[in-house]
Amino acid sequence: MSDAPVTAPRYTVAVRALCEFGAKRGDLDLRFTPAPTAQEGIAGHATVAGRRRAGYQREVALHGEYGSLLVRGRADGYDPQHQRLEEIKTYRGDFQRIPDNHRALHWAQAKVYGWLQCQALALPRIELALVYFNIVTQKETVLAESYEAGELRSFFEAICAGFLDWAERELAHRAARDDALGALAFPYPEFHAGQRQLAEAVYKAASTGRCLLAQAPTGIGKTLGTLFPLLKAFPARRLDKLFFLPAKTSGRRLPLDALAQLRGAGLPLRVLELVARDKACEHPDKACHGESCPLAQGFYDRLPAAREAALAEGCMDQAAVRAAAAAHQVCPYYLSQELARWSDAVVGDYNYYFDITALLHGLTVANQWRVGVLADEAHNLLERGRSMYSAELDQRELQALRKAAPKPVKSALDRLNRAWNALHDAEGAPYRVLPAVPDAFQNALQRAGAAVIDYLTEHPAQIDGALQRFYFDAMHFARLTDVFGEHSLFDVTRQPGSGQRQYARLCLRNVVPAPFLAQRFADAHCAVLFSATLSPAAFYADTLGLPPSTVTIDVASPFRAEQLAVRLAGHISTRYPDRARSLAPIAALIAAQYRRQPGNYLAFFSSFEYLQQALAQFQSGQPDIPVWAQSRGMDERAQHEFLARFVADGQGIGFAVLGGAFAEGIDLPGRRLIGAFIATLGLPQLNPVNEQIMQRMQAIFGAGYDYTYLYPGLQKVVQAAGRVIRSRDDQGVVYLIDDRFTRRQVRDLLPTWWQVESLAE
Structure with a gap:
């Protein structure tokens, strides 16, 4: 994990970020301009540098100061014989189509680097060159100008002066924020059971710059139990940002509410919610450029005022960003991306940090931020990581x-x-x-x-x-x-x-995202992955690429065994060849429990086909019992209607698919849900793809079956069962329906606080 030495308060800014802040003007223009890929850009830079004479210096590290501002970056190349500094830009197509505001930004960067080089070498003058390299034709177009050092110094000081007021306010904001964090008290008289254990582990991870893998049960307040200690570590560890990354859109509300609660206690914390482009766009029928969309026209001219207004609010959730954008007539999506640079806490999906071109990770690396990452419901990160890569x-x-x-x-x-x-x-x-x-x-x-x-x-x-x-x-x-x-x-x-x-x-x-995600963890000061189901820890550490120094904890459950009756129907097989024979006994078991204790239940099956068969069997024998079922491709409205049936003291059975929208991430406390039937071991389908994945897992980890089938399956089972007991006052029942639940290896993966009772045939 990164652990840079702590220095005196000083605002550090990259040359590119400084110039974008002070010299970027005009329209937001996202018309398809086929820019070179990163690899093509690297290759283009290498080609240009390879054409230069002996002694040509590549990637020249430069830095300079202005007041409390430290400016640093790397100039692309310098020819000491001719005292010529080059800024290399790769492109495709017609050179004349490079927008004027882009060229102005490029010149600003070259001039800042020019002054820093003059200062470093005590040069009275220097030649600056913008080298535009067409990666298709391999042709260079060079725009060169000679500048006096004094002229470049004036430009540097002017652009820094424009940024310095902002930087000093940022330093003042950080000082006030850190002072308030030092005095911040936990917002409740005491921690929940298990919450203190989690909070202490998070604080230690932040203090030592390590990763933490925390299995913590539902109901202990994991959101506040991770946010509060990480924020408390900010002042001592000089952290810049906190990224709270939920697995799903619905998971953003809890951290936003918790951060709002902390802000309500007088904490001057800038909190930003990042949302997907399609949900933020005000004009989906228009293209993203000034000739089409009014919010793109003059975007960079109006951005400073919009940025300042949004930051003044402090709590920048989707509605607040949209309001600030509307007031200043700028695009809310790209305003939120700009605000990510100046926020203290950002709440957004996994992909904002872990994906190939992740916004938050890119900004972290470019600006050398010290960040703390909180990944909620982290058992989802394996599949999400696989899809990203x-x-x-x-x-x-x-x-x-x-x-x-x-x-x-x-x-x-x-x-x-x-x-x-x-x-x-x-x-x-x-x-x-x-x-x-x-x-x-x-x-x-x-x-x-x-x-x-x-x-x-x-x-x-x-x-x-x-x-x-x-x-x-x-x-x-x-x-x-x-x-x-x-x-x-x-x-x-x-x-x-x-x-x-x-x-x-x-x-x-x-198959294994570890080689890709490992660098994401390395670039964070600390990272905390937490969920109610992260067992066995070695499986997640191996597949996600957590460093060897990672700490693991298993927080004790606040629930008592007598709150949840766990009953094992080990006389029924739900294997594919046995499903037809399983339908009647499953229907009888569900009906018997319902007649004995009417209320709301969820019944989980391994597939929609199996669900429909079980539903038909149940309805034919129990037509008086209310039922409703999950269907393929349910939209948000249909999902809401499904959950709306679970009213307090209601009666009926919802049929759902294990691993689907209703098997995790939903909260039905009290009498809204009193039991669940899980008619499957949750194992992924047996098919050629999964068999190949198993072979690869066996070759890498020596545990092909467990890593491909058993651990992911049992994680789904425990997540689904976790819908029943949501608080220390809840009571409920869970039926585990499959003979494989009787195996010791399987039972060892179930929560330790469960007391499993085997049913007689």
């Missing part, structure tokens, strides 16, 4: 694209299709795994992407949505191909088409 290409989409593709692109797509066809199995195997992505396919994919990007660059007024989507999908696939390793699978799935035609879906399927 997986990519898929469908040949049927390529075929549709080829038919309508413009001529300059079609030939490249045809070549890609031929390379794709070569991946089909001659024997027609429906699914197979290849050891790597063949070079021929990679080359064809790169060329097709280049052809698309060149066409879109040359025809900006003829933007084709399908071509854009193909380009982004292809580049994502290519990016992951470059980092392919034993952590992922490359598989080919055959898909039937019309007539005798066959298509293939290609997937770079991440």
Whole structure:
């Protein structure tokens, strides 16, 4: 974990951030401009530097001060013989299409670096050059100007002066924030049972700069029990930001409410809620540029006032950001991204820190922030991490694209299709795994992407949505191909088409996200992963890439065994071949419990098909008992209606799928839910993909079955059972329906406070 030495209060700003703050003007313009990828940019910089004479210096580290401001960064290159400093920018397409406000920003960066270099070497004058390098033609366009050191110093001081007032206010805000945090008391007279243990572990992790994996039961107040101690560690450890990352949208409300409660106690904390672009956009029918959207026109001119107004509010949830954006006529989504730079606590989805191009992680690295990360419901991070580092290409989409593709692109797509066809199995195997992505396919994919990007660059007024989507999908696939390793699978799935035609879906399927997530943990000062189900800890540490120094705790449950009757129906098998025979005894068991104790129950099954079969069996024998069922693809309104049936002292049974929307993250306390039936061990489906994942888990960890099937399955079971007891006053019952629950290995993975009673046949 990062642990930089503590220094005297000083505001540090990167050259790029300084210039963006002081020199960025005009419209927000997100028209499709096919910028080079990061790797292409690195390669372009290397090409330019490789053309320079001996003695040329690359990546020159520079820094300078202005008042309480420390400015630092790396200039792209310096030629000491000619005293020429270069700022290199890679691009595609027509040089004349680079917007003027972009060039102005580039010149501002060059001038700041120019002064810092003059200061470092005591130069009286220096030549500055903007080197625009076309990665397709490999041609350089150079804009060079000679400047007196005094002129550059004046520019540097002017741009710093414009930022210094802001920086000094930021330092004053931080001082006031940290003073208040030092005096902050826990908002309740005492901690809940287990909450103090969790809070102490979080504080120690923040104090020592380590990761913490905390299994903590529902009902102890995990949200406040993690936020409060991490905030208390801010002053001593000089932390810059706190990122609270829930697994789902619904998980944002609790941390926002807890932070609002702390702010209500006089804490001057800037709290920001980040929401997805499609939920924040005010004009979804308009493109993101000044000629289309009124909130993009002059965005950077109005941004300072909007930024100041939003920060003055302090509590910047979605509604507050939207109000500030509306008052100043700027885009609320991009205003929130700007506010992330100046907030103390940010609440947003996992992807804002853990994804490939994550906003919060990128800002953390660029600004060298010291951050504390809180990942809620962290048992979800394995699957979410896998999806972030997986990519898929469908040949049927390529075929549709080829038919309508413009001529300059079609030939490249045809070549890609031929390379794709070569991946089909001659024997027609429906699914197979290849050891790597063949070079021929990679080359064809790169060329097709280049052809698309060149066409879109040359025809900006003829933007084709399908071509854009193909380009982004292809580049994502290519990016992951470059980092392919034993952590992922490359598989080919055959898909039937019309007539005798066959298509293939290609997937770079991440199995273990640890190699990718490990750097995210390393770049944080501390990270706390917490959930009610993080057992066994070694499974999560291995698959998520937690460092060896990670501390694990298992917080004792505040619940008593007598609150929850756990009954094991070990005489029933829910294995696929036995499901037809299981329906009648399951229906009888559910009916008997309901007749004995009427109330609201949830019944969980392994699939929608099994659910429908069980529902039909139950209704045929018990037509008087109210039932309602989860359906495939339920929208938010339908989900709300499903949960609305669970009223206090209501009666009925909701049929749901284990691992779905109603198996975790919902709160039905008291008499709203008095019991659950779990008719499955929760194991992932037995299919070729999961069998390949099991083989890979076996090769890496030596525990293929447990890591692929058993641990993820039991995690779902415990999560679903956790819906029943939500407070220390609740009473309820859980039925575990499957003979495999009788196995010692399975029983050992259940919560230790459960007392499981086996039912007679």
